[in-house]
Amino acid sequence: MSDKDIIICRCEDITREDIRKCMERGFITFEDLKRQLRVGMGPCQGQTCSELIKRELADFLGEKPDVINTHKTRPLVIGVKLKSIKAGVDNES
Amino acid sequence: MKAEIVIIGAGITGVSIAYNLAIQGVKDIVVVDKSFMTSGATGRCGAGVRQQWGTKGNCIMAKKSIEFFESATDTLEYDDDIEFKQEGYLILATTPEEDELFFENVRLQNSLGIPSRVCNKKEALKVVPYLRPESFTSATYCPTDGHLNPFKMTDAYFQKAKQLGVEFLFFETVESIEINNGKITSVTTEKRTIKTNKVVNAAGGYAHEVGLMVGIDIPVYSENHEILVTEPVDKMQGPMVMSFSKNIYCQQVPHGSFLIGRSNPEAKHDHDISSSWQFLDEMAKTVCDIMPKIGELRVIRQWGGSYNISPDRQPIISDVKSLPGFYIACGFSGHGFMFAPMSGVLITEIVLNKPTSLDASDYRLDRFEDKIVTEYEKSVV
Ligand SMILES: Cc1cc2nc3c(=O)[nH]c(=O)nc-3n(C[C@H](O)[C@H](O)[C@H](O)COP(=O)(O)OP(=O)(O)OC[C@H]3O[C@@H](n4cnc5c(N)ncnc54)[C@H](O)[C@@H]3O)c2cc1C
Numbered sequence: 001m002s003d004k005d006i007i008i009c010r011c012e013d014i015t016r017e018d019i020r021k022c023m024e025r026g027f028i029t030f031e032d033l034k035r036q037l038r039v040g041m042g043p044c045q046g047q048t049c050s051e052l053i054k055r056e057l058a059d060f061l062g063e064k065p066d067v068i069n070t071h072k073t074r075p076l077v078i079g080v081k082l083k084s085i086k087a088g089v090d091n092e093s
Numbered sequence: 094m095k096a097e098i099v100i101i102g103a104g105i106t107g108v109s110i111a112y113n114l115a116i117q118g119v120k121d122i123v124v125v126d127k128s129f130m131t132s133g134a135t136g137r138c139g140a141g142v143r144q145q146w147g148t149k150g151n152c153i154m155a156k157k158s159i160e161f162f163e164s165a166t167d168t169l170e171y172d173d174d175i176e177f178k179q180e181g182y183l184i185l186a187t188t189p190e191e192d193e194l195f196f197e198n199v200r201l202q203n204s205l206g207i208p209s210r211v212c213n214k215k216e217a218l219k220v221v222p223y224l225r226p227e228s229f230t231s232a233t234y235c236p237t238d239g240h241l242n243p244f245k246m247t248d249a250y251f252q253k254a255k256q257l258g259v260e261f262l263f264f265e266t267v268e269s270i271e272i273n274n275g276k277i278t279s280v281t282t283e284k285r286t287i288k289t290n291k292v293v294n295a296a297g298g299y300a301h302e303v304g305l306m307v308g309i310d311i312p313v314y315s316e317n318h319e320i321l322v323t324e325p326v327d328k329m330q331g332p333m334v335m336s337f338s339k340n341i342y343c344q345q346v347p348h349g350s351f352l353i354g355r356s357n358p359e360a361k362h363d364h365d366i367s368s369s370w371q372f373l374d375e376m377a378k379t380v381c382d383i384m385p386k387i388g389e390l391r392v393i394r395q396w397g398g399s400y401n402i403s404p405d406r407q408p409i410i411s412d413v414k415s416l417p418g419f420y421i422a423c424g425f426s427g428h429g430f431m432f433a434p435m436s437g438v439l440i441t442e443i444v445l446n447k448p449t450s451l452d453a454s455d456y457r458l459d460r461f462e463d464k465i466v467t468e469y470e471k472s473v474v
Binding site: 029031032035036038041042043045074075076079080081082083085086088089 | 130245380393395396
């Protein structure tokens with residue numbers, strides 16, 4: 001299978017080829033890849049892609065995957081509607 | 094290592110300065126950043142660009158910068174997409190005082206060639222149909238305001254600057270700046286000493302600390318501003334919707350997600366950039382008040398970043414009388430992304446002792462020492 005057909009990030013539809021090209025441009029940390037390609041920032045917040053990208057970076061840099069830092073995890077853990085948040089506030093007061 | 098000039102900070106300001114110096118023929122430019130590119134405010138910002146300001150200085154900076162963004166892809170020969178969406182800003186007035194202030198602002202903006210206009214409720218609802226009509230009184234609209242992808246815009250400057258020979262050192266922190274007989278002699282990081290006589294402080298939220306390295310107490314502070322992003326949906330909103338009195342800005346980016354932010358009036362003056370549930374609560378209330386339809390969207394992520402704030406909410410873009418060779422570009426007060434093209438041009442002109450392309454006296458550091466602060470920008474979130 002060619003790199004073009006291997007999906008690494010399902011939320012943003014980013015392929016292995018996209019990741020490789022971006023690394024070749026000089027973006028060789030997870031935080032850099034995230035900012036260029038939006039990987040790790042979609043609805044699943046990196047639950048699918050982070051391990052795969054870690055392996056891609058390790059491979060590219062000739063390192064072991066466990067020395068590669070992954071992205072910062074941020075709230076929320078799961079998507080919540082703004083109106084549900086407001087309903088929560090209304091209930092409390 | 095030796096350099097003609099060292100720029101501290103690889104945010105949008107630092108890369109713009111590097112590019113502008115390089116196209117003017119300056120050689121041996123080194124940019125140092127303590128982390129990755131856009132790790133500061135630039136990578137955390139809303140990246141809206143607007144010309145609807147209340148002070149002349151801010152209006153002109155913004156107008157000229159937007160002219161640059163319009164042709165930036167060609168000018169910088171960028172082979173990727175800066176995602177410039179030029180569909181305006183709709184600024185809502187919600188009080189009689191704002192109606193009046195915005196009317197004055199539009200008059201000032203028009204006098205400077207900015208195509209903004211006052212809209213009554215009906216006209217505003219034409220621009221964004223799902224606004225709750227009771228939530229505002231009138232609005233102003235400028236069709237040439239917009240939004241860009243801050244990572245790509247920074248990358249565009251970065252790629253061009255590299256081609257022009259600028260050297261970038263990432264993950265390296267400037268720890269001290271050495272002075273001898275009133276002249277800068279070098280910059281020291283944890284990895285090396287760079288011999289140089291010129292330093293630009295483009296350190297964003299840390300500009301005050303970098304000033305202290307040479308004994309200059311720049312009157313700026315940093316403060317956390319939080320922001321959130323929703324799931325991406327089909328295009329539904331053209332312009333940025335913003336209200337100062339309701340404390341919100343809300344923009345759908347080309348990718349489909351909405352960026353929504355507000356400021357926290359109780360934020361401390363420090364380097365905190367954490368996320369809070371209080372922010373989510375307040376944001377949800379305001380969104381449901383102004384645009385109930387957006388309330389249907391799921392928040393998938395929130396984060397924070399530093400505004401670097403000056404006493405009059407206008408930037409400091411200046412040399413320093415007491416220390417020749419030291420230059421400052423900071424204090425952008427939450428609008429440094431949109432000013433970056435001109436920040437780079439002005440610092441370059443100041444460094445090269447050329448006449449400036451616009452009257453830069455409003456941005457001088459000594460405007461505060463001499464206490465000649467004439468205007469105060471009120472149009473900020
Ligand atoms: C939530 C939020 C929303 C915003 N929305 C908008 C908007 O819609 N429109 C707009 O125009 N602006 C907006 N802003 C403001 C904008 O982000 C900033 O004004 C702008 O990015 C400043 O860029 P900068 O390059 O000056 O600073 P930064 O991007 O902060 O860059 C400074 C760099 O200096 C480096 N640095 C600091 N100290 C050192 C040191 N000692 N050694 C080496 N490197 C160092 C840092 O690592 C950093 O990368 C927003 C800001 C926030 C936080």
